[in-house]
Amino acid sequence: MTDTSAPVLLQPPREALPATLPACVPADLPRPRAHDGFHDSLDRAMASTRARLTMGVSPYAAASAWQAWATALLKAPGRQTDLAERFWQNQFQALAGLWDAKHGFSPSADDHRFDGTGWNTPLSRVLIQSFLAAEDWWEAATSPQRGMNPRDSARVSFMARQALDALSPSNVALFNPDVIDRVTRSGGRCLLNGAALMAEDWLRDGILHAEQSETFVPGQEVACTPGSVIYRNHLFELIQYAPTCSTVRAEPILIVPAWIMKYYILDLSPENSLIRYLVAQGFTVFCISWLNPGAEDRDLSLDEYRRDGVLVALDAISRVCPGARVHACGYCLGGTILAIAAATMAREGDDRLASITLLAAQTDFSEAGELMLFVDEAQIAYLEDLMWAQGYLDQRQMAGTFRVLRDRDLIWSRLVRRYLMGEEDQDFDIGAWSKDATRMPYRMHSEYLRGLFLGNRLTAGRFAVEGRVIALKDISAPLFVLATEKDHIAPWRSVYKTALFTDSALTFALVCGGHNGGILSPPSQPGRGFRLGSRPAGARYVGPDDWNARHLKQEGSWWPHWVGWLRAQGTQVEAAPPQMGVPGTELASLCPAPGRYVLQR
Incomplete structure (x- = not known):
């Protein structure tokens, strides 16, 4: 049965091959409105300013998730006791790991932050065991709670993991033995190079912006199939x-x-x-x-x-x-x-x-993974407000979202190499492509997020093309x-x-x-x-x-x-x-x- 809750808007193609396709009907979603009068435009302008300040990330989604987590935890004395016991157990396990690594915490198989031989010193072992103990405790603390929305639980777990990744001892020059070794061998020149790279990035477009490659140019080194x-x-x-x-x-x-x-x-x-x-x-x-x-x-x-x-x-x-x-x-x-x-x-x-x-x-x-964690009405409205003023979602904003999903490799490891070790980013074909992002049109991106990500209409039997649902x-x-x-x-x-x-x-x-x-x-x-x-x-x-x-x-x-x-x-x-x-x-x-x-x- 066709979903008729939204108006259908006809829009003929602007350019097409002669006599190829009939006029089509866009997806059965309301068309984002660019202007709805002075008062609405004023509200959207204010909302757009807020969205730009947060790079399109809704603070309400994050705040509501933490509130739900704290409320559920306050109502669960048994869970509080369990987390308190886990805290002290982790401290004893971390202490045991200082003398014998087999009895302590170990990084996951895909965590390579502490792979260097320099991390085997007593001070480094203290830092690693303390950090991994905290990671383990927060993983347990943000695991699903009875009566809590699973999405809120997953959001809190994701945000806690992001915060811990930022606080890793591998990100601190005084604690990272690989950085200390590089500083010693270069006589401090790597820090000067890193400061120059940081200044260059700030003046260009911010520290997380990756400049497009000059080595791999489309039509020359890549995209060169005749x-x-x-x-x-x-x-x-x-x-x-x-x-x-x-x-x-x-x-x-x-x-x-x-x-x-x-x-x-x-x-x-x-x-x-x-x-x-x-x-x-x-x-x-x-x-x-x-x-x-x-x-x-x-x-x-x-x-x-x-x-x-x-x-x-x-x-x-x-x-x-x-x-x-x-x-x-x-x-x-x-x-x-x-x-x-x-x-x-x-x-x-x-x-x-x-x-x-x-x-x-x-x-x-x-089940679209961590991208789905913050796709709700509040987040989509924030993105729409961001796109409303500029007409599109900027490639930097889009690329930043994907980097956050793999922040260890794409953010923190890069910042350590670039700003603490003074290393230029290595250029290779897929890396050059990943910097060559595109913009997303306002209307399309809104329809995509609402109709597919949020509404899951395609497999729910509610996605209409030319006014009729497809299967x-x-x-x-x-x-x-x-x-x-x-x-x-x-x-x-x-x-x-x-x-x-x-x-x-x-x-x-x-x-x-x-x-x-x-x-x-x-x-x-x-x-x-x-x-x-x-x-x-x-x-x-x-x-x-x-x-x-x-x-x-x-x-x-x-x-x-x-x-x-x-x-x-x-x-x-x-x-x-x-x-x-x-x-x-x-x-x-x-x-x-x-x-x-x-x-x-």
């Missing part, structure tokens, strides 16, 4: 890559990247490029390169990314490769919009998709769904839930690494591994933990296995490569890849 931009509209450029084989598969590939970052995470340096690998395997590859929106694009909607993005790209490919069905591949947020587009196409009887691949992409957001189970094309083991943005169990809401044949891959690193898995790279399993169409659902237990880990890259899967979904027909675009039409070659939009700052 090709042409064959189509451009107000939202994206479509890149067609030049073939390297005398014959190619009949079915082309369309890659739909996330618009939260630049597309070339999938086309980094040549030896690390998934796109170049696909071209070398005999596929005709197309890729969307999204616009980096500005204030003038504030009213771009979520549905425009489906309608004027994914569907228009498919129409263009259908003209370059007439009659061919398309392998569609979406990464991260691009996978989410691809799933929405595919479900809409299935509802309309559009069978142009030969297969659908979703890489680290979520369709259900009920993922309408998709009949075979699915390849990939998740990464250490994903802090799209946790693998959340990605796996696509299997719960679809009925078509599905292959699921769980690969080593994180959200970005797990995707980059060229066959030449050692130390890679994955689990792979398939289910036929209509098979019974198997939960994520059962699936994990049933499938053994395989060594190597998942790329060749995915290529084999793509070939199996095609017609096995090979032919001469298609021409680049359609010369003499609006699909003619406009400029060499990577195009203009990827260079927008």
Whole structure:
């Protein structure tokens, strides 16, 4: 049943291929209002000022979580007694660890702050054991309490962990033996270099801002797979890559990247490029390169990314490769919009998709990890107030959110190396890409947060396209769904839930690494591994933990296995490569890849 609680707003596309798509209806959510009269504008201006001061983070969400935690603890004398006992037990265990490390606290396997040999001195052992004892106590103190909202409990635990990470002895020059050793060997020059780097960062854009790379430039060292931009509209450029084989598969590939970052995470340096690998395997590859929106694009909607993005790209490919069905591949947020587009196409009887691949992409957001902790009405309103004044969410604000999720590695370790040891940031391709962020349009981001993150409408049966609800189970094309083991943005169990809401044949891959690193898995790279399993169409659902237990880990890259899967979904027909675009039409070659939009700052 269609949710009719929100008004439906018609907005025709500003630019599209001739006679391709009917006018579409944005997602069934109220359109954010830019102006509602003087009084409303005054309130929004004040709220926007507050939001800028807090970088878009709502203090109310944090305060309410701590209040709920304290109230629950005050009403639980048994828990208070248990925490008091744990405090003293931790002190005795920390003392025991000073004489024998086996009896004390040990850092977790992924905590490398105290790995250096200098941390074995008596003073360092005191600091480490005291700090780890505090970490253990706070982990217990912020664990779920009976009668407390689980989200508030998780929020308090997250904030306590962030505070402890900031207070780690590894962040203090006088306590960190690695820093002391560097100062001694350099005669103090490293501190002078660090002070110069800090001043440079402050004058440029703040200490947490990462300057864009001058070593890895799109079109030169990265995003350099040969090709042409064959189509451009107000939202994206479509890149067609030049073939390297005398014959190619009949079915082309369309890659739909996330618009939260630049597309070339999938086309980094040549030896690390998934796109170049696909071209070398005999596929005709197309890729969307999204616009980096500005204030003038504030009213771009979520549905425009489906309608004027994914569907228009498919129409263009259908003209370059007439009659061919398309392998569609979406990464991260691009996978989410691809799933929405595919479900809409299935509802309309559009069978142009030969297969659908979703890489680290979520369709259900009920278990979306730590990003969900502060996504509530108060937080979204704060972000909307921030975006209201500037028309978009700035890339620095977005990048800061992701850094906080991995603060040990992306904030504190970097600050220690840069400001205490005087080391310049090391430049490498994926690091350069991570600094090349994009902005998020006001309207789209609000619809995305409210409709998907907060409302989880897609799998709840309340996400409407063109005024009618869509269902993922309408998709009949075979699915390849990939998740990464250490994903802090799209946790693998959340990605796996696509299997719960679809009925078509599905292959699921769980690969080593994180959200970005797990995707980059060229066959030449050692130390890679994955689990792979398939289910036929209509098979019974198997939960994520059962699936994990049933499938053994395989060594190597998942790329060749995915290529084999793509070939199996095609017609096995090979032919001469298609021409680049359609010369003499609006699909003619406009400029060499990577195009203009990827260079927008």
